[in-house]
Amino acid sequence: MSKWAGFVAALLITIGLATPAQAAEPAASVTAVQVTGPVAQRFTLVVLGDGYTAAEQPKFFADVQRHVSTLWSLEPFKSYRSYFNVYAVSIASPESGVDCDPSLDAPTKDTPLNMGFWGGCNAGSVQRLLTVDDDAAQRYADLVPGTTRANRQILALANSGTYGGAGGTYATASGGNALSALISPHELGHSLGGLDDEYDYYARNVPGGAYEGGEPDSIHHTLLTTRQMRDQHAKWYRWLGEPSESGGTIDRFEGGLYTQTGVWRPSKHSMMKTLGYAFDQVGRERMTQRISAKVPLISGGTPAGTIGADRVVWVRTMHPVGHRLDVTWTLDGKALPGRDALDLRQAHVKPGKHTLTAKVTDPTPFVRDPAVRPTATRTWTVDTAVVTPPATGPAVEGSTPTVQPVGGKDVVYVETGEPTGAIPPVRWTLDGKPAGSGPDFALDESHGTHRLTATTGGTTLTWTVDAAGPTTTAELPPAEDNVFHGSFTMRLTASDGMPEFRVDGDGWHKYYGWPTDPNAPYLFTPRGTEIDGLAYGNLGSGGLTVSPFSDRTPGYGRHRVEYRSIDAAGNVGPTRSFVVTLLP
Numbered sequence: 404m405s406k407w408a409g410f411v412a413a414l415l416i417t418i419g420l421a422t423p424a425q426a427a428e429p430a431a432s433v434t435a436v437q438v439t440g441p442v443a444q445r446f447t448l449v450v451l452g453d454g455y456t457a458a459e460q461p462k463f464f465a466d467v468q469r470h471v472s473t474l475w476s477l478e479p480f481k482s483y484r485s486y487f488n489v490y491a492v493s494i495a496s497p498e499s500g501v502d503c504d505p506s507l508d509a510p511t512k513d514t515p516l517n518m519g520f521w522g523g524c525n526a527g528s529v530q531r532l533l534t535v536d537d538d539a540a541q542r543y544a545d546l547v548p549g550t551t552r553a554n555r556q557i558l559a560l561a562n563s564g565t566y567g568g569a570g571g572t573y574a575t576a577s578g579g580n581a582l583s584a585l586i587s588p589h590e591l592g593h594s595l596g597g598l599d600d601e602y603d604y605y606a607r608n609v610p611g612g613a614y615e616g617g618e619p620d621s622i623h624h625t626l627l628t629t630r631q632m633r634d635q636h637a638k639w640y641r642w643l644g645e646p647s648e649s650g651g652t653i654d655r656f657e658g659g660l661y662t663q664t665g666v667w668r669p670s671k672h673s674m675m676k677t678l679g680y681a682f683d684q685v686g687r688e689r690m691t692q693r694i695s696a697k698v699p700l701i702s703g704g705t706p707a708g709t710i711g712a713d714r715v716v717w718v719r720t721m722h723p724v725g726h727r728l729d730v731t732w733t734l735d736g737k738a739l740p741g742r743d744a745l746d747l748r749q750a751h752v753k754p755g756k757h758t759l760t761a762k763v764t765d766p767t768p769f770v771r772d773p774a775v776r777p778t779a780t781r782t783w784t785v786d787t788a789v790v791t792p793p794a795t796g797p798a799v800e801g802s803t804p805t806v807q808p809v810g811g812k813d814v815v816y817v818e819t820g821e822p823t824g825a826i827p828p829v830r831w832t833l834d835g836k837p838a839g840s841g842p843d844f845a846l847d848e849s850h851g852t853h854r855l856t857a858t859t860g861g862t863t864l865t866w867t868v869d870a871a872g873p874t875t876t877a878e879l880p881p882a883e884d885n886v887f888h889g890s891f892t893m894r895l896t897a898s899d900g901m902p903e904f905r906v907d908g909d910g911w912h913k914y915y916g917w918p919t920d921p922n923a924p925y926l927f928t929p930r931g932t933e934i935d936g937l938a939y940g941n942l943g944s945g946g947l948t949v950s951p952f953s954d955r956t957p958g959y960g961r962h963r964v965e966y967r968s969i970d971a972a973g974n975v976g977p978t979r980s981f982v983v984t985l986l987p
Contacts, residue, residue, distance in 0.1 A: 428539070429494050429515050433546050434464075436471060436489040439804060442549035444721075445488040446697035449544045449555050452578070453516035453535065454562035457495035466560055466578035467491045473584035473913070476901045476969045477674075477681060478648070479691040479769055480588065485724050485803075486698050490547045501561040505530065516540055518561045518575065529606055533567035533575045535559045540573050554697060556595055558587060566918070566935060570594045581921040585678040585913060592675055592682065596690045599624060601668045601676035603658035603950060607936025610952045611658070614665035623675070623685045624659050624666050639669045639685045641771040648687060649673035649680040650910025650946070672910065672946040679912040679948065684769075691769040695721075695777035700728065700763045704743075704821065707781050710759075711789035712752040714823040716745045718761040718781060722803070722816045724973065727843065731762045734785070743818075743842045744826045747785065757785040796820020798827070798860030809855070810973035811848035811870025817857045818842070829859040833868075846870075872976035873899040873968040878924070885983040893964065894924035900970035907962055912947055914966075929957035929985065942985060959985050 439445060450470070452463040471489055474480045480487075498512040502519030507526055511519070517536040522528025544550065544557050560578035561567070568576040568586040570593020576586040592598040599621040604611045618626050625638045632640040642653040651671040659668040659676070668676070673683040682690060703719035710716065720728045720743065732739040735757050739750055745761075765777040801818040809815055819827040819842075831838040834853050838844065844855065848870035855866045878894040879885065895902035895914045902914040904925075917923035918934050931938030931949060938951045942958025949955060965980040 428542070429496070431492050431494045431515075431543055431546055432460075433548075434491045434493065436467060436491050437484075438488050439485050440488070440702070440801060442488060442554070444699060444702040445554075446486055446694065447547060447550045447555040448487055448489045449547050449550065449557050450489065450491045451516060451535075451540055451543055451557060451559045452491070452493055452496075452562065453518040453559060454496050454499060454501040454512060454514045455493070455578075456497075456499045459499060459562060460493050460495065462562070463493050463560070463578070464491065466583070469584045470558070470560065470576070470578075470587045472971065473901060474588055474591075475971070475973075476913075477588050479682070479687050479694060481969075481973060482724050482726075482767070482769070483691070483694050485722055486694055490550075492543050492546060494543060496562070499562060501533075501563055504561075504563050505565045515543070516559055518559060520563075520565060520567050530565075531567040531607075533561055533563075533569050533577060535569075535573060535575050537572060556591065556697075558591070581915050581918050582678055585915065588682075589674055589678055592686060592690065596686065596693050598622075598675050598686055598689060599660060601659040601673065602661055603663045603953070604936075605661040608951060610950070611662040612664075614660060614662040619660065619666065621660065622689055623669055623683075625655075626666060629655050642669065642684045642688075645684065647671070647673070647683045647910065649683045650905070653684060672948075677946060677948045679915070680910045680946075688770050688772065688775070691767060692775045692777070695765060700765070700777055700779035701761070701781050703818075704761075704781070705783070707783055709784045709786050709789060711791040712747045712750070712757075712785050712787045713789075714747060714791040715821075715826055716747060716759065716761075716783065717821040718743060718763065719801075719818060720763050722814065722843070723765070723767070724810070725812050725814060726767065727814055727845070729764045729766050731764070733760050733762075734758070744821075746826060752785060752787055754787045756787075759783045759785050791823050794821070794823045796822060798862040799864065802857070802864055803866065805864055805866050808852075808867045808869035808972045809846070811846055811850075811868060813868075813973065814843050814845045815855060815857070815866060816843035817859060817864060819859050827859050829857050832856045832858075869970070869972040870974060872974040873897050873970045874976055875902050875966050875968045875979065877964075877966055877979070877981060879981065879983070885981060886986065887983060888986050890926060890928045891983060891985065892924035892926050895966055895968075897968035897970075897976070900968040900974075900976070902966060902968045904964055904966040906942065906947065906964055908965075909946065911967075927962075927983075927985070929959055929987075930955060959987060 455463040475484045494515045496514045500512050502511040503521045503524040516539050522532040523534040557573040559575045563577040564579040566580045568590045570590035574590035574594040577583045645653045647653050647670040655667040669685045670683040704717040732741045760782045762780045770776045797820045803815045817829050830840045831844045853868035857864045875897050903911045905911045926940045931941030933951050943955040945955045961984050967978045968976045
């Protein structure tokens with residue numbers, strides 16, 4: 404079993420059977436896939452299954468595992484997965500499959516969520532548009548305790564191997580297609596991030612026309628030139644000229660919003676244009692903003708109000724996987740030292756009333772626009788006439804989960820109780836050796852497996868630190884000096900985790916096998932192989948996946964292919980490479 408599988412399997416805890424509001428609907432089983440904190444302090448991803456019969460529920464959970472694992476390998480989900488709780492709602496469908504799959508004349512199926520391709524069997528739609536009954540999805544999502552429309556995101560998986568998805572109010576994706584786990588983050592880009600498609604077509608194989616509207620509302624489409632963006636401080640001007648996370652440079656590339664000309668996007672290809680690539684910086688910034696807005700950055704601590712000056716004041720923050728949030732304390736505008744707790748007795752507060760403020764800011768480099776940088780504040784009135792009664796609490800109120808390994812670069816935290824008279828010390832050891840004290844510990848390990856402990860108030864927590872990056876092997880057909888004629892294949896196998904590759908220094912691209920078969924190797928050709936209206940494996944200009952009608956130079960000649968893997972703990976394995984020569 405890979406760590407990806409073990410990571411999810413270890414957390415699958417069935418809460419129990421529940422019946423939706425409409426009693427005639429099939430009962431469902433709610434299973435906790437990942438729980439990082441109280442539901443009121445987390446953003447909940449609710450994964451629903453449709454068209455999976457009772458006998459096919461193991462397939463549903465395997466599909467959930469694959470989709471969630473892929474999500475955590477992509478930024479910003481990778482860095483902020485600790486902000487999420489994940490629940491799977493398994494529903495035994497009367498029939499297997501979904502409507503109009505794969506064609507309009509395919510039979511409709513009796514399924515709880517009424518999912519269907521072709522926009523719900525609409526002849527005027529496109530095959531890939533996979534819809535869901537919103538009301539039914541809402542009723543089943545309501546079965547997850549404590550969640551509401553405001554603090555959850557629904558992802559509905561259809562029991563299908565056909566490519567498809569949608570990103571309206573709720574995200575949908577086919578569960579079993581080779582590309583399906585990459586459909587989910589793209590559709591969440593729509594549903595959660597409010598991002599738009601960067602396609603140069605609406606119906607595949609039919610070139611989009613010219614954009615004829617005004618300046619788009621879309622944050623990642625524009626009519627402006629790069630100079631105008633800089634002069635006007637508009638759109639993605641803060642990112643211009645930087646290497647794009649999805650390959651190439653952040654600049655201005657024509658095409659998007661289903662049109663070929665007259666509108667421009669930031670990157671040559673990104674998650675919103677081509678599945679397999681990362682979100683570029685513009686999309687990643689928006690996704691970081693939207694994820695952070697779904698949780699309280701200040702998740703607990705001393706309630707706002709009037710307090711005495713004879714006490715410790717607490718503020719609890721969210722905890723990204725690999726970095727700390729900044730906490731700044733001020734008393735009447737004057738900065739005071741402190742992190743998650745401030746002992747006002749050390750501040751020598753003068754008699755009277757004063758204003759104490761804690762400001763929490765996320766210093767992530769993923770966000771450059773100060774207007775959207777995740778920030779929260781809490782304010783108290785400090786009245787020296789108030790006498791604080793003593794208060795204690797449990798030794799530990801919360802922590803980084805201990806049930807799965809943490810990564811070699813993670814920041815591991817412990818939240819103690821919140822006594823008013825002292826700040827309980829937390830002492831850390833790494834591999835049995837003292838490693839300091841404080842509310843969290845920033846790991847900096849690059850190799851091997853380690854043991855991390857935190858001790859406070861007589862309680863000791865233990866984590867396994869997995870700092871061993873996964874290895875990846877590449878399998879090519881036999882050929883002298885790696886010289887191939889017309890095409891060649893590549894199969895990537897990771898010792899653990901999710902493989903990815905890039906060609907000639909372009910953006911990293913997730914390895915998924917082949918669009919028609921996840922177990923088949925990836926096929927490279929000079930201009931790509933057309934499948935369902937897209938050309939895959941293109942070594943020519945334009946990227947690995949392009950529209951068949953796009954102009955591109957055939958990719959003959961010498962190419963360097965790099966490959967690596969990312970494991971469940973977030974470790975990135977070593978990058979290896981090979982060089983091939985493709986001849987006609």
